[in-house]
Amino acid sequence: MTVLLTLIPLSLLLGLVGLAAFVWSVGDNQYDDPEGEAQRILDPRFDDAPKSRHGAKKQTPPG
Amino acid sequence: MTAEPSAIAGHPPLDEAGDTPLRAHILHVPSMHCAGCIGKIERHMNALAGVSWARVNLSRKELRVMARKDIAVSDLINDMASIGFDADAIDPAQLQANTGMPADAMLKRLAVAGFGMMNVMLLSVSVWSGADAATRQFLHLVSALISLPILIYSAQPFLVNAMRALQVARLNMDVPISLAIVLAAMMSLYESLTGGAHAYFDAALSLTFFLLAGRYLDLKARQKARSAAAQLARMQTPMAYQKKDGKIIEIDVSALVPGMVVVTRPGERIPADGMIITGKADIDRSFLTGESVPLSLTPGAEVYAGETCLNGLLEIRVTKSARDSFLNQFIDLVDIAERGRHRYSSLADRAAAIYAPLVHILALVAFAFWMWVTGDTYHALTIAIAALIITCPCALGLAVPAVITAASGQLFSHGVLLKNASALERLAEIDTVIFDKTGTLTNGRFRPESLDGWQDTEQDLLLELASASRHPLAIAITDALPPPRGARLEPSSITEVPGCGMKARFNGKTLKLGRPEWISGKKGKENWDRRLGFRIGRGAVRWLDFAEEIRPEVVPMLARLDKKGIKRILLTGDTEHAASAMAGRLGFVLHHAGMSPLEKQDFIKSMKAKGASVLMVGDGLNDTGAMAAADAAVAPASALDATRATADVVLLGGQLKALPYLLDTAKNARRRILQNFTAAALYNLIALPLAFAGLATPLLAAIAMSASSITVVLNAVRPGLGSEGAFELRKTPGESGR
Numbered sequence: 045m046t047v048l049l050t051l052i053p054l055s056l057l058l059g060l061v062g063l064a065a066f067v068w069s070v071g072d073n074q075y076d077d078p079e080g081e082a083q084r085i086l087d088p089r090f091d092d093a094p095k096s097r098h099g100a101k102k103q104t105p106p107g
Numbered sequence: 108m109t110a111e112p113s114a115i116a117g118h119p120p121l122d123e124a125g126d127t128p129l130r131a132h133i134l135h136v137p138s139m140h141c142a143g144c145i146g147k148i149e150r151h152m153n154a155l156a157g158v159s160w161a162r163v164n165l166s167r168k169e170l171r172v173m174a175r176k177d178i179a180v181s182d183l184i185n186d187m188a189s190i191g192f193d194a195d196a197i198d199p200a201q202l203q204a205n206t207g208m209p210a211d212a213m214l215k216r217l218a219v220a221g222f223g224m225m226n227v228m229l230l231s232v233s234v235w236s237g238a239d240a241a242t243r244q245f246l247h248l249v250s251a252l253i254s255l256p257i258l259i260y261s262a263q264p265f266l267v268n269a270m271r272a273l274q275v276a277r278l279n280m281d282v283p284i285s286l287a288i289v290l291a292a293m294m295s296l297y298e299s300l301t302g303g304a305h306a307y308f309d310a311a312l313s314l315t316f317f318l319l320a321g322r323y324l325d326l327k328a329r330q331k332a333r334s335a336a337a338q339l340a341r342m343q344t345p346m347a348y349q350k351k352d353g354k355i356i357e358i359d360v361s362a363l364v365p366g367m368v369v370v371t372r373p374g375e376r377i378p379a380d381g382m383i384i385t386g387k388a389d390i391d392r393s394f395l396t397g398e399s400v401p402l403s404l405t406p407g408a409e410v411y412a413g414e415t416c417l418n419g420l421l422e423i424r425v426t427k428s429a430r431d432s433f434l435n436q437f438i439d440l441v442d443i444a445e446r447g448r449h450r451y452s453s454l455a456d457r458a459a460a461i462y463a464p465l466v467h468i469l470a471l472v473a474f475a476f477w478m479w480v481t482g483d484t485y486h487a488l489t490i491a492i493a494a495l496i497i498t499c500p501c502a503l504g505l506a507v508p509a510v511i512t513a514a515s516g517q518l519f520s521h522g523v524l525l526k527n528a529s530a531l532e533r534l535a536e537i538d539t540v541i542f543d544k545t546g547t548l549t550n551g552r553f554r555p556e557s558l559d560g561w562q563d564t565e566q567d568l569l570l571e572l573a574s575a576s577r578h579p580l581a582i583a584i585t586d587a588l589p590p591p592r593g594a595r596l597e598p599s600s601i602t603e604v605p606g607c608g609m610k611a612r613f614n615g616k617t618l619k620l621g622r623p624e625w626i627s628g629k630k631g632k633e634n635w636d637r638r639l640g641f642r643i644g645r646g647a648v649r650w651l652d653f654a655e656e657i658r659p660e661v662v663p664m665l666a667r668l669d670k671k672g673i674k675r676i677l678l679t680g681d682t683e684h685a686a687s688a689m690a691g692r693l694g695f696v697l698h699h700a701g702m703s704p705l706e707k708q709d710f711i712k713s714m715k716a717k718g719a720s721v722l723m724v725g726d727g728l729n730d731t732g733a734m735a736a737a738d739a740a741v742a743p744a745s746a747l748d749a750t751r752a753t754a755d756v757v758l759l760g761g762q763l764k765a766l767p768y769l770l771d772t773a774k775n776a777r778r779r780i781l782q783n784f785t786a787a788a789l790y791n792l793i794a795l796p797l798a799f800a801g802l803a804t805p806l807l808a809a810i811a812m813s814a815s816s817i818t819v820v821l822n823a824v825r826p827g828l829g830s831e832g833a834f835e836l837r838k839t840p841g842e843s844g845r
Contacts, residue, residue, distance in 0.1 A: 048242070048245070048246075052230070052249055055226070055229070056226060056253070059222055059225070059226055060222075062222070063218060063219065063222040066218045067215050067218060067219075070211050070214050070215055070218070071211070071215075075211075075214070076164060076166070077163075077164040077165055077166045077167070078166055079165045079166040080145060080163060080164055080165030080166060083141055083142040083145055083165055084142060084145060085142075086142035087142050087145065087146045089146060089150075
């Protein structure tokens with residue numbers, strides 16, 4: 045049963061990584077605008093490059 | 108839980124330049140709804156000089172902009188207007204009061220609890236599948252190590268609430284919850300340390316998890332609702348431009364005092380009640396009067412905070428501070444009305460009032476019984492705690508929020524915006540619907556009824572006269588008549604005689620279009636309030652009768668209400684003649700005309716006193732009192748801002764036809780909430796005797812708890828919440844029958 049001594053901490057560690065990622069995503073306001081994110085995927089502006097973290101910047105020429 | 112100040116303003120924008128100080132603005136843009144709108148707005152705003160960052164939040168219909176300090180909110184609003192979006196400035200401080208921070212904190216707690224629950228559950232499965240004593244104790248200790256810190260963090264909302272309730276010697280739902288969690292954790296810790304067989308860590312964690320899920324949904328629903336008074340407060344601009352010693356400075360609205368002079372530019376809202384000193388402008392007072400025709404105001408005229416200055420630069424002497432403004436007094440009134448409605452005790456409250464004491468009594472009875480039978484304190488305590496855990500209102504906490512979340516989502520997809528979470532329960536009990544006439548059943552426009560058989564020249568002359576006036580009846584004529592077929596007749600010297608009508612000369616004859624009294628020179632008759640006379644020279648008077656245009660969806664909607672056996676009444680401030688004509692056309696059995704706003708309110712109060720559950724459907728400021736007095740209130744999206752704020756439900760896009768669907772959904776939602784309560788009670792009915800008999804193992808507790816919670820959630824999301832109404836709504840009028 046000594047395998048438990050390795051596997052339990054390992055599984056906890058993996059779980060914690062997932063939890064940390066989730067907590068980070070909440071803090072990063074990723075659940076702030078579910079409707080908007082769902083619509084943004086339709087916008088061709090983001091086809092070639094993902095949107096920058098602070099919204100659509102001016103790199104893309106307007107129009 | 109992070110305290111960064113910029114978190115409130117969405118993504119914290121970085122000030123790259125550093126030397127130019129930036130300022131954050133939040134604009135409310137109600138009309139955006141799709142990817143196209145987002146793209147258009149963000150592209151346009153980001154391209155503006157001085158704007159360093161702009162981002163749309165579609166869920167909240169907000170646009171956040173970081174701009175150089177010298178760029179005023181009104182410039183941004185004008186820019187938005189130039190691409191076709193109406194925008195209002197929102198005071199960030201006011202928004203902070205009801206923004207998403209607590210929901211985010213709740214979500215984190217929920218995630219942590221979920222993480223702990225799953226891990227401990229895995230360990231518990233190994234225990235249940237028959238681990239030997241040493242391994243079992245090891246697994247229990249690992250569970251304890253995971254559970255205790257997580258419980259301290261995640262169960263905090265319940266513990267804090269329970270403490271507060273106990274401090275004032277009251278019982279609420281959080282008391283049995285906290286007791287169960289704390290006792291379960293302590294007993295399990297004792298068992299783990301002494302090598303006992305049963306530990307309830309998984310039960311304590313799943314209890315926390317499921318209950319937090321219910322709280323989170325509840326919080327979300329509330330947040331979406333956002334208080335009506337707060338919505339009204341959005342009409343108050345946060346900033347004013349004060350004119351002082353010839354210079355214009357920006358000051359906070361709350362700092363305005365009577366006697367100050369403020370400047371209002373085109374497109375801005377007026378910051379405070381006051382009097383115009385210089386300047387002329389058209390003022391949009393529609394939020395107060397519902398009249399969409401702007402008023403043309405000159406120096407000396409009074410203006411009110413919240414009105415929009417459409418054109419022209421105004422200097423206004425402030426006569427009342429922002430606190431005493433008419434708008435603020437109105438906000439207070441709405442606030443009082445809202446709080447009155449919140450006194451409605453919801454199903455969840457009523458269930459909790461029965462449940463909370465019951466759980467404690469049962470646990471106590473279990474303890475007393477086993478003490479009496481065995482005399483073993485440890486044994487009796489174990490059983491009492493097991494009973495407490497099993498009966499804990501886990502599913503009960505989810506029963507209401509799950510249904511309300513599912514229902515409000517369904518309603519929204521049908522163009523019905525549920526603003527108040529408890530409205531569904533109140534709507535389910537409605538047996539009488541009271542309609543306002545103008546603007547609700549009708550669209551506020553008129554249609555001339557008797558234009559057939561007119562000669563072309565007569566029609567063309569009528570059109571010339573009517574198109575020179577902004578009177579609603581004249582506009583109705585202009586809309587109804589075809590454009591002139593030949594050359595324009597161009598009568599000369601068209602003048603408006605105030606209070607009478609239009610006058611002109613054509614081919615040496617006098618043309619007159621106006622009130623029947625003025626045209627015929629006789630005294631007024633009752634049916635003359637919807638009639639105009641038209642006369643060429645000394646010829647015969649042609650009469651024009653007008654009918655109010657009924658919204659096209661109203662007739663089928665009323666028919667479906669009748670089919671449900673719901674009583675409907677027409678209440679209007681209009682004349683008896685107009686009211687009875689409308690009642691006749693739409694088949695109202697009861698109508699009351701000439702009602703003042705106060706009489707409307709009293710009428711509803713007397714209906715309620717007679718035991719009726721009243722729904723008020725209205726759109727004007729004169730309906731708000733009645734709407735606040737009614738059990739529930741619905742407003743079309745075209746209603747005044749103030750009225751929409753008082754309503755529990757707003758029908759978007761003029762979807763008055765969704766009203767029967769709304770009532771159906773409310774009834775179904777209520778039925779499902781009751782089903783959920785029954786299901787939760789049923790689980791307890793099975794589990795409780797087992798717990799009493801001392802057979803409640805942690806495995807049984809886990810099964811009962813998860814099964815009841817899942818049942819409740821599945822029942823909430825199963826299809827059919829909108830009933831058959833959903834299908835009828837999509838049908839075109841042509842395809843009748845099923």
